[in-house]
Amino acid sequence: MTPATAALNALVVVPTYNERENLPLLVAGLMQHANVRLLVVDDNSPDGTGAIADALVNTHRGRVDVMHRTGTRGLGRSYVDGLKWAIQQQVDVICQMDADLSHDPAQLPRLIAAVDQGDVVIGSRYVPGGEIVNWPLRRKLLSRFANIYVRTVTRLSARDCTSGYRCWRRETLASMPLDRFISDGYSFLVEMLYVATRSGGRVAEVPITFVERRLGESKLSRAVVFESAIAPWRLISRDS
Numbered sequence: 137m138t139p140a141t142a143a144l145n146a147l148v149v150v151p152t153y154n155e156r157e158n159l160p161l162l163v164a165g166l167m168q169h170a171n172v173r174l175l176v177v178d179d180n181s182p183d184g185t186g187a188i189a190d191a192l193v194n195t196h197r198g199r200v201d202v203m204h205r206t207g208t209r210g211l212g213r214s215y216v217d218g219l220k221w222a223i224q225q226q227v228d229v230i231c232q233m234d235a236d237l238s239h240d241p242a243q244l245p246r247l248i249a250a251v252d253q254g255d256v257v258i259g260s261r262y263v264p265g266g267e268i269v270n271w272p273l274r275r276k277l278l279s280r281f282a283n284i285y286v287r288t289v290t291r292l293s294a295r296d297c298t299s300g301y302r303c304w305r306r307e308t309l310a311s312m313p314l315d316r317f318i319s320d321g322y323s324f325l326v327e328m329l330y331v332a333t334r335s336g337g338r339v340a341e342v343p344i345t346f347v348e349r350r351l352g353e354s355k356l357s358r359a360v361v362f363e364s365a366i367a368p369w370r371l372i373s374r375d376s
């Protein structure tokens with residue numbers, strides 16, 4: 137067990153869609169940290185990730201929970217449902233991360249510890265010390281461009297506005313109108329940051345090593361990229 141998280145209780149919310157090979161590895165990594173709990177939000181994955189999550193709940197009673205979603209699937213919708221549940225729990229910090237091991241569970245204590253520097257802590261690929269391993273040039277360029285684009289349109293100052301590895305003070309999340317969010321895909325992550333900073337939230341960034349998924353398939357479709365291109369404009373037009 138790592139002592140770095142000893143003072144703060146954290147709950148990690150992880151959305152899953154077809155992550156059967158990755159989820160057990162992620163849980164094993166997270167359970168190394170004392171005072172860390174996990175909520176899996178599964179979107180009725182056709183590959184049986186939900187049943188694997190059920191088995192993990194049994195193995196780690198009281199530390200791992202699962203929410204089985206039905207109906208329309210979506211990353212943003214899953215986060216809204218999962219985060220609303222998380223806010224009700226007695227925890228200090230609520231974290232978000234991907235299930236595909238791109239976000240290393242070993243780096244979580246550093247993110248949690250940084251909540252004394254910000255209301256939200258971003259695990260950032262684009263601050264000194266941050267890096268991306270095994271991404272083809274095309275993916276690197278897309279992510280770089282997406283960040284410049286988002287920062288230009290929204291005036292957000294964080295270096296990595298699209299990172300899905302984050303920790304929030306519970307009260308900050310609890311004060312956010314999650315039900316009124318307009319994004320559903322990956323742009324949901326940008327909207328969270330935008331809403332938090334508009335109401336005075338402080339952002340801190342700590343470097344992470346992001347590793348391309350080894351198992352399972354990416355869900356980054358053309359439709360997702362298109363939605364992400366429109367979303368920053370919808371955000372600023374709502375506020376003007």
Ligand SMILES: Nc1nc2c(ncn2[C@@H]2O[C@H](COP(=O)(O)OP(=O)(O)OP(=O)(O)O)[C@@H](O)[C@H]2O)c(=O)[nH]1
Nearest residue numbers: 151152153179209210211214234235236349354355
């Ligand atoms: N519940 C839920 N989870 C989703 C959905 N789409 C993606 N996810 C999860 O969100 C996380 C990020 O999705 P990825 O497919 O890894 O997206 P990505 O990281 O941009 O793409 P890669 O870098 O190619 O892996 C993973 O844990 C996915 O399983 C969805 O519609 N519903």
Ligand SMILES: [Mg+2]
Nearest residue numbers: 234236238349
């Ligand atoms: Mg991924």
